[in-house]
Amino acid sequence: MKRRQFLNSSIAAAIATSLPTGQALAAALAAMSEVSGDVDAVTGGGVSITLEQAAVKELSDSLRGRLLLSGYEGYDAARRVLNPTIDKHPALIVQPSGAADIMNAVNFARERNLLVAVKCGGHSFSGKSTCVGGMQIDLSSFRGARVDTESKTAYIAGGSLLGELDHEAMAQGLVTTAGTVSHTGVGGLTLGGGFGRLARRYGLALDNVAGVDIVTADGKLLHADANEHPDLYWGVRGGGGNFGVVTSFEFKLHPMQRTVIGGDVVFPLKDLAGVLKVYADYAPVAPDDLYLDFVVSSDIGKEDGIAILHACYSGPESEAAKVLAPIYKAGTPVNDGIKSIDYVALQSSWDNTDPRNTGSYLKSGFVNDIPDTLVSTITQNFKTYNERGTTMFFQHSGGAIGRVPANATAFAHRKSVANMFAVVEWPLAEPRDSHVRYIKEYWKDFEPFIDGWYTNEIADHADKSVNRNYQGNFARLLKVKNKYDPTNLFRLNANVKPTV
Ligand SMILES: Cc1cc2nc3c(=O)[nH]c(=O)nc-3n(C[C@H](O)[C@H](O)[C@H](O)COP(=O)(O)OP(=O)(O)OC[C@H]3O[C@@H](n4cnc5c(N)ncnc54)[C@H](O)[C@@H]3O)c2cc1C
Structure with a gap:
């Protein structure tokens, strides 16, 4: 690695000890944002290239936002995504202040065939918004x-x-x-x-x-x-x-209206079959103003688990008791968290439930119905483990989603009643392979029930599976890709490979 572009931290530390604090910090930061050498990088095709110091400096000068190289303040926060097992180092990170910076970054990347990743919230489970050796365009300072x-x-x-x-x-x-x-x-x-x-x-x-x-x-x-x-x-x-x-x-x-009725109703694991059966029968026919998710999960180190029905009812209050009644027939709740709640507060009520402090891997697919055979497969296969956490989840679909024709947008999966997914979690310090193997094996029993998968949950799917997953929309998508991105500059996604 020819990473000569940084003044190392010992120089910054020397400046810091020889000047008053404020000045020292400013001087150190200025020095650390100077491009002081060539930068090793890779193209979208995986070929190693060298980015000349002068070109990188020119890119940096063209931005109102920031260019971050390895070692710069903010580089690590930018390259990281929510999933802590993803640990990739882009060659350069552009933090644009607006569209003009993005245009400059894209031109720089295209002219050099650089690998490009685009990051917004950083929630891509498989880390498609960061990369090794390419350019990350980190949009985190471009919000509003x-x-x-x-x-x-x-x-x-x-x-x-x-x-x-x-x-x-x-x-x-x-x-x-x-x-x-x-x-x-x-x-x-x-x-x-x-x-x-x-x-x-x-x-x-x-x-x-x-x-x-x-x-x-x-x-x-x-x-x-x-x-x-x-x-x-x-x-x-x-x-x-x-x-x-x-x-x-x-x-x-x-x-x-601001107030909706919603929250989690938590059941003991022994009620799993009943809870799931109620979900399977009710979710596909529920009114549009009821959103209902099903979760069964067991944490790492727990011998037990819980089943949850999560509701958001946004219809007339007078109908609420009737619409929510099936939830209470599912079993005997250990906690009933459904209440009148500010919609925006409900929208952040799950903000701390993601696996950001553990290793995790997810398999998912859309289901067009939830037959008894799927209910019994989940009920029989769900296990608790000391060494890993396990979750099965149904995110509610249907209603207005299903009334849009499959070819009206590039999103084809309009028939689904839910997005079903299985997640495995493990302690961060442990190796991942056995856990990933476990969930892939576990998922095999669910494959007969699914019809495609959510592109936002892309992991290591094969190219053919990605193309097939766009269903009847693939040919049209390919035309759009050939026209607007003929060299596949934007490839870190559920990638449609251009054929021109
Ligand atoms: C905790 C959690 C909860 C979730 N809940 C839901 C949910 O309720 N509903 C749901 O549908 N999905 C949900 N998801 C899945 C989510 O839709 C995907 O993970 C999605 O990709 C996240 O977007 P992001 O911008 O945060 O991700 P990033 O990792 O920043 O980006 C993901 C992909 O989007 C592309 N991208 C992002 N912004 C832009 C842009 N401005 N221009 C061009 N390309 C861009 C990137 O190139 C990358 O390929 C959830 C995921 C997590 C981790």
Whole structure:
């Protein structure tokens, strides 16, 4: 490695001891952000290349935001994603302050065939938003939400988190579909789908996208909507990050009351079969204003587990008791957390439930119904282990999601009643292989029940499986990819490989 570009920390420390504190810090930071040598990097095709010092310096000078190289302050925080087992080191990280910086970064990367990763919330389970040896475009300093109450539209900067969207929209009595954890990125979630507590009423997050501003592989900033670049508009809604860096999302908003009825009802593991059967019967036929998730899980080191039904009911209060009644027939709850609650508070109620302090791996697929054979397979196969945590989860689909034709956007999986997933967790200090093997083996029994999988949960799927998963939309997606990203600059996603 030729990493000569940094003044090392001992020089910074020497400056720090010889000057008063404030000046020392400023001097050290300035010195540490100087490009002082060539940078080793890799292309999208995996070929090692050298980025000349002068070119890297020119890129740095062209930005209003920051260019981070290994060793710079902020480099480690930027390269990291939520999943702590992902530990990749990009050659350079651009933190754009706006679309102009993104255009400069994309031009630099394209001219050198650099591997490119785009990070918004960093929730990609498999770490598609960071990379080894390429350029990461980290959108974390490119956040913001503006709501136009007259047109009921939210304009959301490309690096924003879901919490910002919900907070700003609800303040005006408006909502749109967002995911269930408020620190997930608007970018990744929306471009691949966007399930959430209001999706059965208003469709997926992507169904509410009226337009995007996007920097495509040629470095141009385009607006895509139903009239301008309609092919690109169609493709970005389900095609993930395949076509460029979205700098702004335009979301349709819907008037909604602030208070909903929701929360977790927790059952003992012995009630699992009954809870799951109620879910299987009720979730597919529930009214659109009820969102219902099922979870069964056991933590690392626990001999026991719990089953949960998580509800968000956003319909008329007078109907609530009737709509929620089936939940209470599922078993004998050990805790009933369903209550009247501020919608934005419910949206962040799961913010600490993700496996950010453990190793984890996930297998997932859409189910178009939940037959008794699936109920019994889950009930019989679910086990608790001392050395690992296990979870089976159904995220509710259907309702308005299913009323959108499969070819209206690039997202094809409209028939599903739920996204089913199995997660394994292990202590971070332990090796991962046996746990990943375990969950892959465990998942084999569930494969006959699934019809495709959520591209936002892409892991090590084979190319053929990725293409097949776009179902009837693949041929059209390939045309859009060939047109807007013919060299596959944006490949770290559920990748459509161009054929031009
Ligand atoms: C705790 C947790 C909860 C979740 N809950 C839900 C949920 O309720 N509903 C749901 O549908 N999904 C959910 N997911 C899955 C989620 O949709 C994906 O992980 C998604 O990719 C996260 O987006 P991100 O921006 O945070 O991820 P990142 O890791 O930053 O990015 C993921 C991908 O999106 C691309 N991307 C991101 N932003 C842009 C942009 N502006 N322009 C172009 N490409 C971009 C990246 O290139 C990358 O390929 C959850 C995931 C986690 C970890």
